[in-house]
Amino acid sequence: MITRLSQLFLRTLREDPADAEVTSHKLLVRAGYVRRAAPGVYTWLPLGLRTLRKIEDVVREEMNAIGGQEMLFPALLPREPYEQTQRWTEYGDNLFRLQDRKGADMLLGPTHEEMFTGAVKDLYSSYKDFPVTLYQIQTKYRDEERPRAGILRGREFVMKDSYSFDMTDAGLDESYAKHRRAYQNIFDRLKIDYAICKATSGAMGGSASEEFLAVSPAGEDTFVRATEGEYAANVEAVVTPVPPEVPLEGQPALxxxxxxxxxxxxxxxxxxxxxxxxxxxxxxxxxxxxxxxxxxxxxxxxxxxxxxxxxxxxxxxxxxxxxxxxxxxxxxxxxxxxxxxxxxxxxxxxxxxxxxxxxxxxxxxxxxxxxxxxxxxxxxxxxxxxxxxxxxxxxxxxxxxxxxIEAAEIKEGDPAPEGQGTLTLERGIELGHIFQLGRKYTEAFDVQILDENGKRAVPTMGSYGIGISRMMAVLAEQRADDKGLNWPVEVAPYQVHVAVANKDAAALEAGDKLVADLDAAGIEVLFDDRPKVSPGVKFKDAELLGMPFIAVLGRSFADGIIELRIRGGETLEVPAAEIVDKLVELVRG
Amino acid sequence: MITRLSQLFLRTLREDPADAEVTSHKLLVRAGYVRRAAPGVYTWLPLGLRTLRKIEDVVREEMNAIGGQEMLFPALLPREPYEQTQRWTEYGDNLFRLQDRKGADMLLGPTHEEMFTGAVKDLYSSYKDFPVTLYQIQTKYRDEERPRAGILRGREFVMKDSYSFDMTDAGLDESYAKHRRAYQNIFDRLKIDYAICKATSGAMGGSASEEFLAVSPAGEDTFVRATEGEYAANVEAVVTPVPPEVPLEGQPALxxxxxxxxxxxxxxxxxxxxxxxxxxxxxxxxxxxxxxxxxxxxxxxxxxxxxxxxxxxxxxxxxxxxxxxxxxxxxxxxxxxxxxxxxxxxxxxxxxxxxxxxxxxxxxxxxxxxxxxxxxxxxxxxxxxxxxxxxxxxxxxxxxxxxxIEAAEIKEGDPAPEGQGTLTLERGIELGHIFQLGRKYTEAFDVQILDENGKRAVPTMGSYGIGISRMMAVLAEQRADDKGLNWPVEVAPYQVHVAVANKDAAALEAGDKLVADLDAAGIEVLFDDRPKVSPGVKFKDAELLGMPFIAVLGRSFADGIIELRIRGGETLEVPAAEIVDKLVELVRG
Missing domain, CATH: 3.90.960.10 (YbaK/aminoacyl-tRNA synthetase-associated domain)
Structure with missing residues (x-):
């Protein structure tokens, strides 16, 4: 696949947008990936949509791999099921509410526990149907008080939410463990620097709950990590090590x-x-x-x-x-x-x-x-x-x-549990949250399933979310440098950026041939074929847009050399005859 | 890819839903493709979502083939741009309106002329950037007075909308012709029986406009077709042939x-x-x-x-x-x-x-x-x-x-234009509409582009829509029989349905091997492996679900014969050793 920059619906900007504070917001707007439509509501331009879809595909693959079944609920929902769980009111101002022409109360779905539970209740009746894991990749709505940082915290955003239903608590543990592994695979594949944080279960009342936090100074959450070991936790979830008791005898008097x-x-x-x-x-x-x-x-x-x-x-x-x-x-x-x-x-x-x-x-x-x-x-x-x-x-x-009670602040250098060294304090962006919900929703909707003995039983539930559009912002935050974006190969809009930075007709012709050869090799190519744009602007744009590999037909092209810039890394000089093989090798990783 | 019916989130129904009047609504609910969430608002169950996505992919391929660039606008939109074109009020009760927590007026997008025009205005400034065709495949919202017939006319629905921007009227003609051809390709690929109807341009004031109507008794629109020729038109657009004038002289007096x-x-x-x-x-x-x-x-x-x-x-x-x-x-x-x-x-x-x-x-x-x-x-x-x-x-x-003036009713048998025989009256479902909008929106948003002579010019615009979810209902309407659905291979959730209708362990084992072989050959298989379900129920479900090819390991399996039922067609007896090749041949068409 070849897309020509001369035709792409794109305009890169040299200046940061006035309302942008964090790197991802600045760069995604400047590089023409997203565009603001309203506060906290963004349009996906062609480059941005390609990366968003690729992230969705990674998530979809990993969800399918653990037996998740994809479906899709509406975003426009009736009030009743959310009334039944009190969330119609509990969500407060965060919920977008509206009325239809007949005055019926409706809402824009912020999360879909109610809807999935209702569907399982309607379709399933026997223990033989369980366990089941259902998911959707969907546009969600939350009327955030302070939408910020572009797509990092939007009011309309794309999320994967999944829900597991099991007949036993042991089953829920297994479904939870599968999701945890799937989430690790997703973030590992996307090369995200993240921590799995023990989270407090909070008002939801479930038993286990972990957050996947991307390490980033742009994050709103503080969490701790062990210097030697895997331990990480929300600050709220950190348990203070208890020192040994001291004998009372022999202690001096007060x-x-x-x-x-x-x-x-x-x-x-x-x-x-x-x-x-x-x-x-x-x-x-x-x-x-x-x-x-x-x-x-x-x-x-x-x-x-x-x-x-x-x-x-x-x-x-x-x-x-x-x-x-x-x-x-x-x-x-x-x-x-x-x-x-x-x-x-x-x-x-x-x-x-x-x-x-x-x-x-x-x-x-x-x-x-x-x-x-x-x-x-x-x-x-x-x-x-x-x-x-x-x-x-x-x-x-x-x-x-x-x-x-845990009420004292956590300090950098506090001991980590189980001899994992000491704690460091970090800022993180919540990427995902996995949660053992238990029977809160299945009881609220009176889901009755016949168990192996023909008796009625209420299934237990897990709820698991990943912010898809937010993940794109995180990739921008963690991987960008002062020149621009830098996508991992798997979700870059295009794998290779080819720029002709040489006015010779021969160079443009060679560029045409190169992109055709790359396309034939199954590589997705963004081709900067703009005839009247200077090499300097082309380089700047290539770095801003952030494809992982940039092939430049520049000055040394006359000597049969193509410059291969690995975004954020070294620059190689590759003989023209070898460039396709070299790029295929790099892209296939 | 193999999906086992024993695990699929599905429950087929023998009874039509009480609120269903038309075939597609009855069957898509009974076969577990969609499920009602609110009036005119539907959930896509796993089977339904697979077909929906495949239809989207066909549309996407044909839009990309004419140079369309995919992007994605929000569904939640600010009032201002729609105020600028008066559509905020003109849409009347059909528009879902809401306020955010700060009291700002917002709407759920029914169509996006305003947003695309605004984006082009912001990003483009020179004639060299034109022509450009942009599209999105998106969830849209219209608060229909009488949502009906399931996903045939919903209040939340999936649509492909595209917009062309050209500097000249001749350019618009060309963009329009490309879209017309792309739409024909789409409907031809999906084997839809449709007519291209001349439409009146109506209040939009554009010059050319055609509707793509699927021929169906469930349709809400009446249109005419010529018995001998391509002519078709909305009843409103039919032009009465004018008989020759008669000399006044020699006529008897009043x-x-x-x-x-x-x-x-x-x-x-x-x-x-x-x-x-x-x-x-x-x-x-x-x-x-x-x-x-x-x-x-x-x-x-x-x-x-x-x-x-x-x-x-x-x-x-x-x-x-x-x-x-x-x-x-x-x-x-x-x-x-x-x-x-x-x-x-x-x-x-x-x-x-x-x-x-x-x-x-x-x-x-x-x-x-x-x-x-x-x-x-x-x-x-x-x-x-x-x-x-x-x-x-x-x-x-x-x-x-x-x-x-054209005010008289059109009757079956009226002459068709240009010697194409006579007219028949048909019922149709609007699948798509292509429209030469002209400069209405580009003028409203004051889009000024520098032309070849350095002068400011306003680009001219086309608007083109296809109902994606509606197309799925149309396929159900046109192709179903009294037993159930019947999908074209290209958009069937699975290409082959394998049913083991024989209690021998050997048959189930052979079924397992068959689906594995089909999977290895790149075929998507739905495998009815349910152990305690009778052959009769399995046949009924297979016909209801509507995969194009059904392979049955039944009574004649002991003689090495697999029954191959072509949905809506003949039944073949195929030796077990040949069944994979035969199915691959049929699926590849």
Whole structure:
């Protein structure tokens, strides 16, 4: 297949679009892959559509390989099934809602659990029909509050969503494992740098859940990776290693100190060092102090009901900030707020800046604590009076913890689990999410299947998504350089870019022959045959457009040499007679 | 590729769905190709999606062959461009409108002239970039008042729409001709029985327009075809052959008759025969009488303005009804209504049932007439008084025609143009429409292109659509029999259906080997391997699902014979050793 640049519907831009902040957005617009139609809504120009379709094909192949069956639901959906699962309202402003000419409520599908579950309920009735995995590659709609970064987070976007239905939990584990492997294959084939992150299961209530995050500074999510090993996790899902307990016997008694000018952890550490306090024979650090953050928590209530707030303290080593996202994930389904001035005023035993765990114990306030606060651990903490701190405050002796909780920030260098070195903090773009949903939807739709014993059983479900259009943005983010895009061979719009950068008629003729020969060899070629464009502009465009191999018929063509530029790599000088074989070899990899 | 029926997400139904009226709707639901999600909104099940995609591929190949470049616009569109062409309001209730979370008006795209024109304006500036043909294969939305017949007329449907941009009218002619040829190729490849109908250009104001109609009793459109020749046309576009004028000299004078009980054309003809009147020496027929239908017409006005209605008469041979659709198309842009009782009451010279052309001439009322009312033609018509008719009322002598118009119904047997025999009336389903739009949209968006002389010029545009999902319904309509579907090889979900209808383990084993061999030969196979399903049910399902070739390992398998049923055709007995070659031969055609 040959496409001539002189005819391609394309105009490359030298300037970044005004609204673009990240690399992929800038380059995909400048290189004429996509074009904005409305905020968060993009048009796929010919080059962009070719890459999008190729990514879809990779995903399709891997989904078919695990027995997935492709189908296609409408994007325009009736309200009823989404009403049945409360998502019609739960989605809030993220859902595009509309009414048809008869006033019926409809929506543009953001995800299709309801529809797939309904289809399985209608078509299947016996355990013999299971397991089944269904998927679609479809245009989806979410009315994002802040659509950003071009196709990285659009309001209309292409997604692969699949759903597994199994009769047993072991079956769900197997379907989940197959999807996990398929996703790895997809991202490996596309040469994406990604991490599989343990995710918190969140409000969905399922048992297992992992996110596939592309490593990228343009990402909105922070995650951790082990320096030595495979471990990676969402920050919310990181589990703090628990240190061994310390015997209570023989520990020095709690001691109270007057500590003027020690209102921050830094000044407290300074004071402790000046005071000559030591821990295990070494100098005191922030990690030896214990902060007591006051919050209040409440269980969720129905509309119109008032929440019953309950005061609680959260104990965290002084060298770490409270990570509200981690706290939120840990407390779920409870909600929380930081305690207000009013809360302090109402509870006079709380001395702001000097709250310690003993007052909380004494007044029956629930004490949450970081897992490091093991029995026998000794801390410098607030003394429940102004300008008072206490040292040698030992957990399990001087105060009690009601519940351990993940609420402290994760820091670069924290230990990774199972001896995998330490943790690094990275930014990531969510590419995919696999999820053991369980029976939430099959129960909501009362899916009853006859099992082997002729009894009714409810199948269990997995839900698995990959952002197809987002994957294209990720490829641009991870692989571009300052000159332009750089596609992996498998999803490049064309495998080879041929540029005639020589005004001799012979060069153009040789170019014509070269592209014909490449086409005959089954290579997809983009041919820059534009007669009046300078070599410099042709080179710039070739680098911007990002085909993996660029063959230039330039100055050295007179000597029978074709310049072969490997995008983002070396430049070879290849005799004209060998160029087709060389390119075929490179393309076939 | 092999798909096992034991695993396919499918349930065939023996009963027609309650809401289905036409064959394609009944069969596509019963055979598990599509499933209703909402009124006029359908889900594509695995079999249906395979055929849909194959139809798309045929269309894509033919569009690429004429140099079309594929791209993809969003379905969710901003209001502004559609406001600019007034279509935001003109579409009325047919447009799905919605607001995003910020209150911005958006729509679901029914067709994309505005978007393509805008893209060309942004990307192109020189005549050297032209001509260009762009297309997309996309999900489109129209909120039909009466969605009907399953995917035949849905509210969410798949369409190929393309747009040509040329600098000259001759260029547009060429782009149009290319599309016409591509559409013929598409419908020929899919073995669709279709007619290319001249269409009226209508409100779009373009110069040439043709519709591709699939011949089908389920169609909503009526069209005519010549018995001997290629001619076909929308009923609105049929041009009445004009008979030669007749010399006025020597014609008998007009004669007035009292005609009690001759209020209908039938009773008038009866009276004329009883009276002994003759025309050219033969008995009078209804075609010798002239009806005068009273209407009123008005030019369109802006919102809030009152229409100025003007009385007019329409003369039509008495043996034909007034075809209001033809009259509407002829009068456009004027609108019309039939005259009301009040109109008759206001104009006392109109004697209901006896209106003749002379009174209209006398009172300055505009006279439209069927083209058969040539100068010198003599008619029996109303005498402008109760119970009075006149005979030998000669056009151009006794009355004048102001304007000839196509308003009479077309009848089976009417002469076809250019000696192509006579016309037959047929029902058709609109499959495609090709249209010379001209500069309506390029002017609306002020597309200015520098021509060869460096002057600004506005390109001219063609618009071309094909209903992809509708084409699937048409294939079902035209090719199904009472047993089920029957797909052409090129778009069948699978090319061969293999059914094991024999309980011997040897037969199932042979079936496994056969499908593996077919797969190795590049054939797509649907394999009915269901162990506990009776041969009768397997045959019924095979016929319902409609693969073109069905290989049965049944009773005669013990004798080494495989039954090869050609769907809708003969059944062959093929030795097992020859079956793969035979099927490959049939599939390759």
């Amino acid at each position: 001691q109270e100190y007057t500590t003027p000018n020690a209102e921050t952890i830094d000044t407290l550490v300074e004071w402790a060092r000046a005071e000559g306090l030591r821990v295990d024979g070494r100098e005191v650090t922030g990690a030896d102090t214990l902060k007591c953050m006051m919050v209040k928590t409440a269980a969720p209530v129905g509309p119109g009901e008032a929440k019953e707030w309950e005061l609680a303290g959260v104990l965290i080593p002084g060298d770490r900030a409270l990570d509200e996202k981690r706290l939120e994930a840990s407390l779920e389904p409870l909600e929380f707020e930081l305690a207000s001035e009013a809360d302090f005023a109402q509870n006079t035993f709380l001395v702001k800046g000097y709250v310690g765990p003993r007052a909380l114990n004494a007044h029956g306030v629930k004490v949450y604590a970081d897992p490091r606060v093991v029995k026998g651990s000794a801390w410098i903490t607030g003394g429940d009076a102004a300008n008072v701190h206490i040292a040698q405050c030992v957990a399990g002796r001087d105060f009690e913890v009601d519940e351990f | 004669q007035e008759y009292t005609t009690p009980n001759a209020e209908t054309i039938d009773t008038l003809v009866e009276w004329a025969r009883a009276e002994g009147l003759r025309v050219d020496g033969r008995e009078v027929t209804g075609a010798d009488t002239l009806k005068c239908m009273m209407v009123k017409t008005a030019a369109p006005v802006g919102p809030g303005e009152a229409k100025e209605w003007e009385l007019a008469g329409v003369l039509i041979p008495g043996d034909r009804a007034l075809d209001e659709k033809r009259l509407e198309a002829s009068l456009e842009p004027l609108e019309f209504e039939l005259a009301s009782e009040a109109d008759f009451a206001q104009n006392t010279f109109l004697v209901k049932g006896y209106v003749g052309p002379r009174a209209l001439n006398a009172h300055g009322v505009k006279v439209y007439a069927d083209p058969r009312v040539v100068k010198g033609s003599a008619w029996i018509t109303g005498g402008d008084a109760a119970n009075v008719h006149i005979a030998q009322c000669v056009a151009g002598r006794d009355f004048e025609v102001d304007e000839f």
